[in-house]
Amino acid sequence: MKAYVFPGQGAQFVGMGKDLYDNNPAAKELFEKANEILGFRITDLMFTGTDEDLRQTKVTQPAIFLHSVILAKSLGSNFKPEMVAGHSLGEFSALVSAGALTFEDGLRLVYKRAMAMQKACEIEPSTMAAILGLEDEKVEQICQSIDEVVVPANYNSPGQLVISGSMKGIEIACEKMKEAGAKRALPLKVGGAFHSPLMEPARKELEEAIIATTVSKPICPIYQNATAQAVLDPEVIKKNLVAQLTAPVRWTQSVKNMVADGATFFTELGPGAVLQGLVKKIEKVEAESIQSL
Template sequence: MAKNIAFVFPGQGAQYSGMGKDFYNQYEKAKQIYDYASEICNIDVKKICFDSSDSRIHETKYTQIAIFTTSLAILECVYGMGVTSNVNAGLSLGEYTALAASNVIDIKDLFLLVKKRGKYMQEAFPTGGAMAAVIGLSEREVVAICNQMNGNIYIANYNCPGQIVVTGEKAVVEASYEIFQKKGAKMVLPLNVSGPFHSPLLETAKKKLEISLKDVQINNFIIPYVSNVNAKYINYSCDIKSLLSEQIVSSVKWQQSIKEMIRQGVDLFIEVGPGSTLTNLIRKIDPGVEVLNIQAVGDMKTLLKVN
């Protein structure tokens, strides 16, 4: 019986030097994506992704375009294996690759939007922001601690049971570590990002993105995607532009999104792009669901059993 497949795409924090290089070297379609990204964005995306001495890979305005390009390049190779999806979703930045996979917005516009999004987010709060994953506490416990902190700290991501990401001013986020641990958190892990993403502190970035989205055309797409903002299947009739701008300042409902896709019949998730963060999260959300991870050329053979 045919699988009900969801492609899922990673967000910021998944980046590493050398990501996608094997696809670039072995697949013409992947090479074309990297070359196109560099041309459209006027940035040497290949150097950022492949050169270990290039520290720009960890600067938001470059990280986002690098991850988006890599995920898109790998996606083209997955399509080349004859594997397609019934629905798409991405974590934060990864939602833009989901938009590409669902043909919601044309590729050129998406490259330019991702470039602007990264720039706007970096400019909105250039220093003094932080994010951290709290392991081992319930949603209610994390929310209660955030509410009692003196300063700006918010829920950024509902990742999986017992893993919630907080975001906000660096001093406040760091001060929360001890309180989370006293309340029974197994671990608090600072994340490899450069700003307080998915918080009201990025309101100026939201407003700038709203303006940039005004002239962008939404295609009459067929394959739905799942929004981070409301964890719902999104189709052509939805207010997509509002959801995309709202996403910058809203919590990412990842756990809720995965549960909704499973409820709608998805029985195979394929993570496409650098890292394996989403694969690990999905297995914690539902250990019984099948998950594949495609981040290196060697992973492509696992797709042979899909068809």
């Protein structure tokens, strides 16, 4: 069975999507529609902007979403997913590609999500750190032992877990992780504590928009971050999308469940090739990355 996966924040690069725009009239039309919806020319920033331009949350999230979704649409009849999943922001790309959200609604939600997350980051300084070489259970125990906001945020692959929390909480956690034998405890250059209780203001803001948006039954199961389970029910999809901002990304568990349910080949659609690497670390399956056609 063929699974398609969609990357999240951090996969962006200058020039992303330009091949599609230049060589595919239908793709160009969608990019121009996105410029209209957003009210600024995101294509200029994607194709010829600077790394700094692309790092702005209000640009990063819609840019990655657009690259992934337009790439999927450009595959035409060759895009026949039997299951899909997306990492964090990538969940929205997966939902649009699988027909659960329209292109327009997906883009509006992604932009609203980006702006809401940016606001939440400004309320309280916070950050994230990558913990390498410790068992998930050990990382969870250490997070629980700290009297600060610090939680597991991204279960990326066995031995690679990202934690999220207050500046002080992450600082204490990194020291404790090293003491416990972590190979690395590396603070990340991010704007805030994504997928943690500190994103609650953003969750509340996005909840209203998600509730007001029509979600259709997707053409195949989507394995959502919050539960790592296969979902087809539009109401459950909405509930999991709302939960996603403050819940951890259960990527390891999602990939394991997809393989258990029959996935044998994974194709990553969008910028970068991070997810195909993670998939191969989680399960012994084939995986590829497609960035342009």
